[in-house]
Amino acid sequence: xxxxxxxxxxxxxxxxxxxxxxARCYGFSEVRTPxxxxxxxxxxxxxxxxxxxxxxxYSFTHHDEALTLRPESTAGLARAYVEHRIHTREPVTKxxxxxxxxxxxxxxxxxxxQFSQLDCEIYGDPGxxxxxxxxxxxxxxxxxxxxxxVRVLVNSIGGPETRVRYREGLVAFLEPRRDGLxxxxxRRLGTNPLRILDSKDERDKAIMAEAPNLAEFLSDxxxxxxxxxxxxxxxxxxxxTVDPLLVRGLDYYTRTLFEVKGGSAKLGAGxxxxxxxxxxxxxxxxxxxxVPAIGFAAxxxxxxxxxxxxxxxxxxxxxxxxxxxxAIERAMILGRDLRQHGIATEVDTRGGSLKSQLRRxxxxxxxxxxxxxxxxxAAGTAQVKDLLGHTQDSIALSDVVRIVADRLKSRxx
Numbered sequence: 001x002x003x004x005x006x007x008x009x010x011x012x013x014x015x016x017x018x019x020x021x022x023a024r025c026y027g028f029s030e031v032r033t034p035x036x037x038x039x040x041x042x043x044x045x046x047x048x049x050x051x052x053x054x055x056x057x058y059s060f061t062h063h064d065e066a067l068t069l070r071p072e073s074t075a076g077l078a079r080a081y082v083e084h085r086i087h088t089r090e091p092v093t094k095x096x097x098x099x100x101x102x103x104x105x106x107x108x109x110x111x112x113x114q115f116s117q118l119d120c121e122i123y124g125d126p127g128x129x130x131x132x133x134x135x136x137x138x139x140x141x142x143x144x145x146x147x148x149x150v151r152v153l154v155n156s157i158g159g160p161e162t163r164v165r166y167r168e169g170l171v172a173f174l175e176p177r178r179d180g181l182x183x184x185x186x187r188r189l190g191t192n193p194l195r196i197l198d199s200k201d202e203r204d205k206a207i208m209a210e211a212p213n214l215a216e217f218l219s220d221x222x223x224x225x226x227x228x229x230x231x232x233x234x235x236x237x238x239x240x241t242v243d244p245l246l247v248r249g250l251d252y253y254t255r256t257l258f259e260v261k262g263g264s265a266k267l268g269a270g271x272x273x274x275x276x277x278x279x280x281x282x283x284x285x286x287x288x289x290x291v292p293a294i295g296f297a298a299x300x301x302x303x304x305x306x307x308x309x310x311x312x313x314x315x316x317x318x319x320x321x322x323x324x325x326x327a328i329e330r331a332m333i334l335g336r337d338l339r340q341h342g343i344a345t346e347v348d349t350r351g352g353s354l355k356s357q358l359r360r361x362x363x364x365x366x367x368x369x370x371x372x373x374x375x376x377x378a379a380g381t382a383q384v385k386d387l388l389g390h391t392q393d394s395i396a397l398s399d400v401v402r403i404v405a406d407r408l409k410s411r412x413x
């Protein structure tokens with residue numbers, strides 16, 4: 001787990017603000033769900049034989065209730081959609097969210113056991129135009145973040161019947177080759193054989209190069225949907241590559257799958273920035289009506305690393321320097337008045353020398369220092385020092401806030 005310190009937080013805030021603006025432009029509304037959900041929700045939706053459920057969830061029992069820190073957001077959002085009967089309010093629902101997730105997986109660059117995710121979900125639209133627009137949203141968002149080398153990979157795993165047929169064909173192909181597989185893939189062969197498709201083990205890769213292609217098992221409806229997705233992406237001008245080995249690690253996916261990669265110069269092999277797909281059966285499986293759905297998630301930590309956008313750090317505008325114990329209270333009042341006008345202000349209440357206070361003001365990047373000594377207070381004035389222009393004026397205390405605000409506004413223009 002990691003801390004996000006003040007010198008990093010500006011990049012996070014910029015990214016989260018940009019994501020919210022982008023999502024709202026596509027018609028999404030923000031939703032916030034609990035960090036803790038019943039364990040059964042994730043076992044049921046993600047899949048009991050997945051790595052997330054088997055190895056990575058932070059689960060505990062409290063008052064005889066099995067609970068889990070959310071490892072991803074889709075299941076909780078779908079639960080909220082069903083619980084609040086959102087389908088009765090509108091035919092299509094678009095939600096976005098942002099917040100921490102928890103997985104006890106192996107740490108690597110940009111991946112932590114508590115991590116933040118951006119998420120978008122669409123309920124009620126069967127696609128494929130809907131799928132293409134969601135991918136277009138992700139690609140456009142990454143362009144705004146100035147992430148280089150963005151690539152889109154797409155695949156279709158078809159509906160439940162297709163997956164059953166392909167699973168049977170894949171197992172029939174792999175069983176005679178079991179001894180050549182990695183130990184992890186040998187285990188998955190009996191629990192979740194589709195996960196062998198994206199194994200990084202060189203032994204598995206060599207065997208899977210000859211494995212049956214999932215596309216050969218797609219139904220006519222599945223093929224039509226996937227063809228429609230490709231046409232829509234082409235119409236939108238979104239470059240993409242069909243990757244027949246692309247699978248996602250969660251059991252709820254159907255038909256469309258996609259990943260968006262980028263920033264490989266900084267992230268290396270772990271350059272997957274966003275991933276998602278369609279999960280048309282989850283709402284019904286959670287007790288709701290038959291409602292198609294699609295979504296994606298993106299890790300904030302990796303996006304921050306990959307982004308090459310230049311972000312201006314937050315800065316203090318004005319520094320109030322009281323000289324002498326008698327000036328501190330008046331300085332605090334002046335600081336409050338400046339803040340009420342939207343001016344970020346630091347009041348030095350330590351009682352140090354003017355030299356040390358001005359050194360501090362420069363270190364904070366302040367534009368203006370306001371010096372208040374006992375003589376100034378007696379005269380009803382303050383010394384306003386322009387730290388960038390290197391000028392200093394004596395100004396009536398009653399005019400300080402207005403004049404400082406005008407100067408800062410003029411400078412920002």
